[in-house]
Amino acid sequence: MLRVDLVFVGFGNVARRFVRLLEVRRADLARRGIEWRVVAAATRRHGTAANSEGLDAVRLAEAVEAGWSLHGFDADRVGSASGVQLIERLAERRTEARELVVLETTVLDIAAGQPATDHVRAALRSGAHVITANKGPVAFAFSELESLARTAGRQFLYEGAVMDGIPIFNLVRETLPSVQIQGLRGVLNSTTNFVLTAMERGREFGESLAEMQAAGIAEADASLDVDGWDAAAKTAALANVLLDARITPQEVERTGIGHLTGEGVRAAAAAGRRVKLVSRAVRRDGRVTARVAPEELPQDDLLATLRDQQNALVFETDLLGDLSMVQLGGGLTQTAYALLSDLVTLARTVRRSEGVRP
Amino acid sequence: MLRVDLVFVGFGNVARRFVRLLEVRRADLARRGIEWRVVAAATRRHGTAANSEGLDAVRLAEAVEAGWSLHGFDADRVGSASGVQLIERLAERRTEARELVVLETTVLDIAAGQPATDHVRAALRSGAHVITANKGPVAFAFSELESLARTAGRQFLYEGAVMDGIPIFNLVRETLPSVQIQGLRGVLNSTTNFVLTAMERGREFGESLAEMQAAGIAEADASLDVDGWDAAAKTAALANVLLDARITPQEVERTGIGHLTGEGVRAAAAAGRRVKLVSRAVRRDGRVTARVAPEELPQDDLLATLRDQQNALVFETDLLGDLSMVQLGGGLTQTAYALLSDLVTLARTVRRSEGVRP
Numbered sequence: 001m002l003r004v005d006l007v008f009v010g011f012g013n014v015a016r017r018f019v020r021l022l023e024v025r026r027a028d029l030a031r032r033g034i035e036w037r038v039v040a041a042a043t044r045r046h047g048t049a050a051n052s053e054g055l056d057a058v059r060l061a062e063a064v065e066a067g068w069s070l071h072g073f074d075a076d077r078v079g080s081a082s083g084v085q086l087i088e089r090l091a092e093r094r095t096e097a098r099e100l101v102v103l104e105t106t107v108l109d110i111a112a113g114q115p116a117t118d119h120v121r122a123a124l125r126s127g128a129h130v131i132t133a134n135k136g137p138v139a140f141a142f143s144e145l146e147s148l149a150r151t152a153g154r155q156f157l158y159e160g161a162v163m164d165g166i167p168i169f170n171l172v173r174e175t176l177p178s179v180q181i182q183g184l185r186g187v188l189n190s191t192t193n194f195v196l197t198a199m200e201r202g203r204e205f206g207e208s209l210a211e212m213q214a215a216g217i218a219e220a221d222a223s224l225d226v227d228g229w230d231a232a233a234k235t236a237a238l239a240n241v242l243l244d245a246r247i248t249p250q251e252v253e254r255t256g257i258g259h260l261t262g263e264g265v266r267a268a269a270a271a272g273r274r275v276k277l278v279s280r281a282v283r284r285d286g287r288v289t290a291r292v293a294p295e296e297l298p299q300d301d302l303l304a305t306l307r308d309q310q311n312a313l314v315f316e317t318d319l320l321g322d323l324s325m326v327q328l329g330g331g332l333t334q335t336a337y338a339l340l341s342d343l344v345t346l347a348r349t350v351r352r353s354e355g356v357r358p
Numbered sequence: 359m360l361r362v363d364l365v366f367v368g369f370g371n372v373a374r375r376f377v378r379l380l381e382v383r384r385a386d387l388a389r390r391g392i393e394w395r396v397v398a399a400a401t402r403r404h405g406t407a408a409n410s411e412g413l414d415a416v417r418l419a420e421a422v423e424a425g426w427s428l429h430g431f432d433a434d435r436v437g438s439a440s441g442v443q444l445i446e447r448l449a450e451r452r453t454e455a456r457e458l459v460v461l462e463t464t465v466l467d468i469a470a471g472q473p474a475t476d477h478v479r480a481a482l483r484s485g486a487h488v489i490t491a492n493k494g495p496v497a498f499a500f501s502e503l504e505s506l507a508r509t510a511g512r513q514f515l516y517e518g519a520v521m522d523g524i525p526i527f528n529l530v531r532e533t534l535p536s537v538q539i540q541g542l543r544g545v546l547n548s549t550t551n552f553v554l555t556a557m558e559r560g561r562e563f564g565e566s567l568a569e570m571q572a573a574g575i576a577e578a579d580a581s582l583d584v585d586g587w588d589a590a591a592k593t594a595a596l597a598n599v600l601l602d603a604r605i606t607p608q609e610v611e612r613t614g615i616g617h618l619t620g621e622g623v624r625a626a627a628a629a630g631r632r633v634k635l636v637s638r639a640v641r642r643d644g645r646v647t648a649r650v651a652p653e654e655l656p657q658d659d660l661l662a663t664l665r666d667q668q669n670a671l672v673f674e675t676d677l678l679g680d681l682s683m684v685q686l687g688g689g690l691t692q693t694a695y696a697l698l699s700d701l702v703t704l705a706r707t708v709r710r711s712e713g714v715r716p
Contacts, residue, residue, distance in 0.1 A: 021677075028536050166681050167533035174532035175525035177702040178386050179695070300665065302684060305658045314686065319379075319695045321687020323524050326660060328672065329679020337537070337677045344535040352710065 001033050002347045003098040006057075007090055007128070008041040009083045009119050010106035014133055014160075015041075016061040017336035018103070023058055025340065034347045040078065041070065042086050044107065049073035050090065083115060084122040091126030099350060103339060104132035110229050110249065113140030124148045124156060129350075131342040133160030133335055139233040139249050142240035153353075155346045158241075160338025162188060162234045163311050166327045169241055170345065172315070179317050181242045183282035186313035187306050188234040190330060191218040191225035192257050192277045194308050196294075199265040200274070205258075217309070227256035231279050231292040238313070239281040245288035253291035260294060268296050274304040282316070302326070359391050360705045361456040364415075365448055365486070366399040367441045367477050368464035372491055372518075373399075374419040375694035376461070381416055383698065392705045398436065399428065400444050402465065407431035408448065441473060442480040449484030457708060461697060462490035468587050468607065471498030482506045482514060487708075489700040491518030491693055497591040497607050500598035511711075513704045516599075518696025520546060520592045521669050524685045528703065530600055530673070537675050539600045541640035544671035545664050546592040548688060549576040549583035550615050550635045552666050554652075557623040558632070563616075575667070585614035589637050589650040596671070597639040603646035611649035618652060626654050632662040640674070660684070 008015050022029070022036060029036065038057040040050035046063070049055060049070035063070060078086055087102055094100040102123040104116055113136035120137045123130045124145065137145055138158050149156035162168050172181065187193055191212055198208030209226070212218035224230050232252040239245035239252075257277055265275045273296040281290040297304040302324055306312055312326040327334075366373050380387070380394060387394065396415040398408035404421070407413060407428035421428060436444055445460055452458040460481040462474055471494030478495045481488045482503065495503055496516050507514035520526050530539065545551055549570055556566030567584070570576035582588050590610040597603035597610075615635055623633045631654040639648040655662040660682055664670055670684040685692075 025536055032535065165678050167529065170533040171525065171529065175528040175699070177390065177699055178383055299657065300663045302660070302663055302686065305660055305663050307658065319698075320523050320692050321685075321689070324682075324684040324686060326682040326684060327679075328660065328682060331679070334678055340677075341533070341535055 001035050002350060004034065004036045004101050004343070004347075005039040005094070005098050006036055007039060007087065007100065007102045009087065009102055009104050011041045011043040011046075011060070011064060012105060012107070013332055014335045014339070015103060015105045016064065017332045018339045019057040019061050021333070021336050021340055029343075032344060032347065033351065034343065036343070040086060040090055042081070042083050043070060047071050047074070048078050048081055048086060050076040050078040050086065052076055052093065083119050087119065087122045087128060088126050091123070091128050094127060100128040101343070101346065102128045102130050104130060104134055104137075106134065108134055108136045110136070110224050110233055113137060117141050117145070120145055120156065121148065124152050124154050127152065127154065129155040129346055131157045131339055131346065133338055134158070135161040135233045135237045138237040138240055140236075142237070143246050155349055157342035157345055159342050159345075160335050161237050163313060163325070163327050164330065164334035165337030165341060166311075166325055166334070167341070168238070168313060168325060170341065171325060172242055176317070176320070179319050181315055181317055183280070183316035184238050184242065184313060185278060185280045185303070185316070186311070187276050187303050188279050188311055188313065189225055189228075189231040189277055190309035190311060191222060192231070193306055193310065196257065196260075196265060196275055196277070197307050199260070199262045200269045202262070202266070204262045205260065226258045228254045228277065228292040231277055235279040235281055235290050235292055238279075239288050239290045243281055243283050243288045245281065245290065247288065247290060251290070253289075253293070255293040257294050272299050273297060274299055276303055276306065278303060359393050360708060362392065362394045362459050362701070362705075363397040363452070363456050364394055365397060365445065365458065365460045367445065367460055367462050369399045369401040369404075369418070369422060370463060370465070371690055372693045372697070373461060373463045374422065375690045376697045377415040377419050379691070379694050379698055387701075390702060390705065391709065392701065394701070398444060398448055400439070400441050401428060405429050405432070406436050406439055406444060408434040408436040408444065410434055410451065441477045445477065445480045445486060446484050449481070449486050452485060458486040459701070459704065460486045460488050462488060462492055462495075464492065466492055466494045468494070468582050468591055471495060475499050475503070478503055478514065479506065482510050482512050485510065485512065487513040487704055489515045489697055489704065491696055492516070493519040493591045493595045496595040496598055500595070501604050513707055515700035515703055517700050518693050519595050521671060521683070521685050522688065522692035523695030523699060524669075524683055524692070525699070526596070526671060526683060527599055528699065529683060534675070534678070537677050539673055539675055541638070541674035542596050542600065542671060543636060543638045543661070543674070544669070545634050545661050546637050546669055546671065547583055547586075547589040547635055548667035548669060549580060550589070551664055551668065554615065554618075554623060554633055554635070555665050557618070557620045558627050560620070560624070562620045563618065584616045586612045586635065586650045589635055593637040593639055593648050593650055596637075597646050597648045601639055601641050601646045603639065603648065605646065605648060609648070611647075611651070613651040615652050630657050631655060632657055634661055634664065636661060
């Protein structure tokens with residue numbers, strides 16, 4: 001049995017859905033040899049709570065949703081500690097009997113990959129494992145963090161960084177041994193795909209974007225999606241992990257969809273082509289180049305068929321030719337599942353290497 | 359280091375491509391802790407050879423391709439032993455120092471799942487592991503063979519049974535922990551998809567089938583494909599492994615494509631729909647039903663976009679909604695890769711459970 005203490009840094013929608021998923025799957029996780037409890041949660045607007053005896057995580061989630069402060073749960077009196085301070089404090093008192101796992105799901109500043117990258121670094125340095133649904137750390141600092149994790153003998157897992165809980169990184173690591181990934185292409189940003197699909201159906205750009213924002217699916221500030229920054233960060237993350245690219249999102253050649261008109265998108269559709277915001281990364285002569293740009297695809301191209309919030313990633317490989325993973329549904333539970341699947345991977349990997357860890 | 363002795367039962371195109379892939383990846387496999395040698399190969403028309411000191415597998419492959427008998431390589435004088443006899447004989451002299459692995463790739467009698475199922479049974483009973491690219495054993499006797507393997511503490515792996523080397527079974531086992539598969543749908547037979555695509559482009563049924571046969575892609579007797587038997591066997595295999603269905607291909611409701619006309623297929627296309635031979639399996643009220651039949655799909659359905667020999671499988675899940683694995687390329691190397699990936703899985707699993715095996 002692996003005993004884990006979970007520390008939530010960021011306690012938004014994804015983290016709270018994950019907490020409920022953990023409760024529902026408690027027996028299943030126990031069967032997989034994982035016994036868990038939550039020992040701390042740091043929020044952006046509701047304060048921070050820590051209790052080394054364990055917190056009732058669902059009650060924490062309910063408190064945040066009711067707009068309360070977490071102060072009343074803070075038995076360990078961590079008060080207004082920053083994310084990094086909280087991690088370091090909890091790491092100081094960790095014991096060999098329980099693994100400390102930081103769940104990093106803060107809101108990302110996409111221009112810098114922060115504060116997520118600092119949280120991951122602090123956690124790995126102080127002896128905690130890290131699971132994150134944030135693309136920032138992998139997009140900005142993968143090679144540094146990966147090497148830090150290896151040196152520290154800790155796990156650094158990030159399945160939720162791209163395409164929510166659909167296995168991408170696990171797929172390559174666990175099921176494609178000896179296969180070389182030579183390139184990637186995909187549709188990775190849901191907001192722009194929703195907007196483009198709506199434009200094909202006759203909506204205008206602003207109208208369909210407003211619709212997504214009203215539904216709470218797109219951020220109020222949609223420029224990160226519209227200008228291709230979100231897609232560029234995901235492309236950098238994929239290129240770094242799967243192609244050893246060592247690039248940042250700024251090095252991804254980037255064109256957004258803000259200049260497209262409904263008329264243009266519908267003219268393409270009438271000619272049997274579909275406009276999609278396509279991410280590409282390819283290794284050639286030892287160098288990786290990456291770009292994000294709208295492309296007109298023939299309508300029987302796999303990527304052209306993606307409607308609304310659907311995503312897909314095509315892997316270009318040496319032994320298997322092109323293969324693709326497609327996300328046909330979507331939603332909060334899928335991202336929360338990414339954290340769950342990383343927790344299972346963590347337990348399996350830690351047990352596999354037991355006795356050889358420092 | 360895991361040392362494996364490989365026994366080929368069936369030494370056709372797939373097995374011979376695999377042997378060459380093994381040679382090319384020898385160093386990579388050694389890095390993964392696998393040291394291999396070939397100790398026997400049984401062919402349908404070129405006799406059988408065994409050598410407990412190891413055979414030069416590439417020379418064996420060349421001999422078969424030149425039309426020679428393998429008699430000259432048969433240092434152990436197994437002569438005209440049947441597949442089952444060969445397996446039992448080699449198993450008798452196996453030692454703890456080396457794992458015995460049977461690679462089963464014989465030609466399948468799809469009405470009975472034989473002789474593949476007998477070979478798998480004999481191998482597991484006599485203490486060998488089994489890797490097969492044959493759908494027969496999983497389609498006809500999955501639950502029996504799985505339980506036999508568990509009791510014997512041996513591995514029974516079959517990634518190549520469906521969609522060649524594209525990870526399907528490994529995907530679910532290794533990357534979707536705690537996810538429940540509730541249903542499946544897919545396009546799994548390449549020959550019929552090629553024929554249907556050609557009919558859309560103006561060819562007639564017989565004409566495009568003959569083209570595939572001339573290219574060596576479809577069998578001379580294409581009825582197994584055309585009547586939906588191949589798809590039904592794959593559907594049963596998937597339903598048995600992923601939905602615990604315990605059915606045989608005969609229990610899959612089956613309609614082939616032999617009655618379709620080019621005119622009909624093109625009329626559907628003109629109306630924006632595409633005819634595909636679709637496999638479906640679903641669990642409802644604890645019971646699994648499965649069927650294979652031509653369906654007219656809207657052209658933006660993922661399955662409708664599959665051209666020529668492309669395949670896809672959609673998993674209907676509880677936590678992740680629908681997700682899909684798509685095979686965009688294809689060919690002999692992909693099926694050979696399925697055997698390679700199973701060999702890596704075998705080594706990983708055997709090492710994981712070392713010390714607890716009987």
